Amino acid sequence: MAEQRTLASDEAASTTPRKAGLEGIVAATTAISNVDGQAGRLVYRGYDIHDLAHSTTFEEIAHLLWFGHLPTHTELAQLQDNLREQRRLPEGVLNILRDLPPGTAPMDALRTAVSAWGMYSNVQGKPSIEQAIALTACFPLILATFQRLRLGLEPLEPRADLGHTANYLYLLTGQEPKAEHIKALDAYLVMLADHSMNASTFTARVVASTASDLASAVVAAICALKGPLHGGAADKSYEMLMAIGNAENAEPWIRATLASGGRLMGFGHRAYKTTDPRAEELREMARHADPTEFAFARRVEELAISILEEIKPGRRLYTNVDFYSAVLLNSVGIPVDLFTPTFAVARVAGWTAHILEQAANNRLIRPLAEYTGATSLPFVPLDER
Numbered sequence: 252m253a254e255q256r257t258l259a260s261d262e263a264a265s266t267t268p269r270k271a272g273l274e275g276i277v278a279a280t281t282a283i284s285n286v287d288g289q290a291g292r293l294v295y296r297g298y299d300i301h302d303l304a305h306s307t308t309f310e311e312i313a314h315l316l317w318f319g320h321l322p323t324h325t326e327l328a329q330l331q332d333n334l335r336e337q338r339r340l341p342e343g344v345l346n347i348l349r350d351l352p353p354g355t356a357p358m359d360a361l362r363t364a365v366s367a368w369g370m371y372s373n374v375q376g377k378p379s380i381e382q383a384i385a386l387t388a389c390f391p392l393i394l395a396t397f398q399r400l401r402l403g404l405e406p407l408e409p410r411a412d413l414g415h416t417a418n419y420l421y422l423l424t425g426q427e428p429k430a431e432h433i434k435a436l437d438a439y440l441v442m443l444a445d446h447s448m449n450a451s452t453f454t455a456r457v458v459a460s461t462a463s464d465l466a467s468a469v470v471a472a473i474c475a476l477k478g479p480l481h482g483g484a485a486d487k488s489y490e491m492l493m494a495i496g497n498a499e500n501a502e503p504w505i506r507a508t509l510a511s512g513g514r515l516m517g518f519g520h521r522a523y524k525t526t527d528p529r530a531e532e533l534r535e536m537a538r539h540a541d542p543t544e545f546a547f548a549r550r551v552e553e554l555a556i557s558i559l560e561e562i563k564p565g566r567r568l569y570t571n572v573d574f575y576s577a578v579l580l581n582s583v584g585i586p587v588d589l590f591t592p593t594f595a596v597a598r599v600a601g602w603t604a605h606i607l608e609q610a611a612n613n614r615l616i617r618p619l620a621e622y623t624g625a626t627s628l629p630f631v632p633l634d635e636r
């Protein structure tokens with residue numbers, strides 16, 4: 252029977268079309284968000300991201316993603332209370348953050364702390380909305396605690412009078428967050444909260460499909476987000492702008508990078524074959540947040556798009572979400588190496604919504620592979636090799 256199954260799988264593998272990187276393959280059904288890469292459109296549960304970006308808060312969007320509808324005043328107040336109540340780290344997680352080796356990368360700290368959070372919070376069984384709320388509430392705490400400890404400062408107590416985003420800024424800096432910074436960061440968190448079947452969300456769904464727990468699925472998602480082809484591009488985009496330095500240097504720098512086979516961070520996308528709609532929103536926000544930095548970034552963007560079209564004709568490489576995220580996050584005072592972890596502060600809402608959706612109607616995700624190795628080698632015992 253096992254042999255028959257293997258043969259059936261092999262046969263299927265040889266007849267199923269293979270797409271490198273699963274490009275264009277539908278891997279799940281979801282009602283959470285949709286990306287129309289040709290039109291440059293992103294919707295969360297039916298609502299266009301352009302309508303949500305400046306008119307909603309992160310808490311409203313988390314409610315939309317988890318519960319399937321935008322909250323009423325009462326529902327929003329209830330969720331805000333729940334998030335506030337969950338703003339506490341188990342002692343064991345705090346101790347682990349205190350003991351991290353000097354120079355620990357923030358995404359490694361986040362991954363380690365979320366794994367420990369799952370253990371100390373005894374997160375087991377079928378994923379639940381309560382677990383999703385508790386973990387989402389803890390992400391800003393983990394990062395702010397890590398940031399203060401590495402600066403030699405004691406972590407601050409969360410403030411019950413501040414919302415999710417304002418509290419994150421306060422815990423990071425110890426200062427009263429400015430209204431315009433809260434608004435800008437909140438809009439960023441709204442726009443980054445979900446993005447259909449991106450690599451980290453797919454990873455989370457694969458883990459959830461094995462009937463593993465919510466914390467494990469989120470740890471796996473963090474691991475996928477960390478890579479520079481995904482969320483890791485946020486700080487790399489900023490480093491690219493710093494390396495270019497000034498507008499005069501932009502064209503030679505871009506040409507030299509592409510000539511040596513390098514990639515321009517913050518450009519290109521698997522799904523979007525036009526400008527990422529989030530990049531359009533972030534561009535406008537960056538324009539107001541930091542006009543000087545914006546003018547330079549805009550020049551780099553224009554040159555990058557035109558040189559990419561010249562050197563990689565027909566690839567349709569445009570600005571993605573990470574390019575102007577870098578300018579915006581810098582303008583609100585987020586340290587550069589916390590850009591990608593801050594992306595995770597937003598995306599944990601989407602990851603957990605997808606984990607819940609997967610768990611609610613689960614089938615194990617287990618694709619095939621096209622085998623390209625040898626098939627009939629004669630076995631040689633160890634002593635005769």
Ligand code: ACO
Nearest residue numbers: 479480481482484514515516517518519520521566571573
């Ligand atoms: N700079 C230079 N060339 C690029 C870039 C780029 N940013 N992006 C794609 N290309 C080129 C590739 O070299 C390739 O050229 P070739 O056909 O001559 O070999 C072609 O475009 C297609 O590239 P792929 O890697 O096959 O395209 P894919 O759809 O898999 O890539 C990706 C998407 C990984 C995002 C890519 O565009 C990239 O590496 N961008 C830079 C990193 C980045 O900004 N990542 C953030 C993405 S958004 C997010 O995840 C939040």
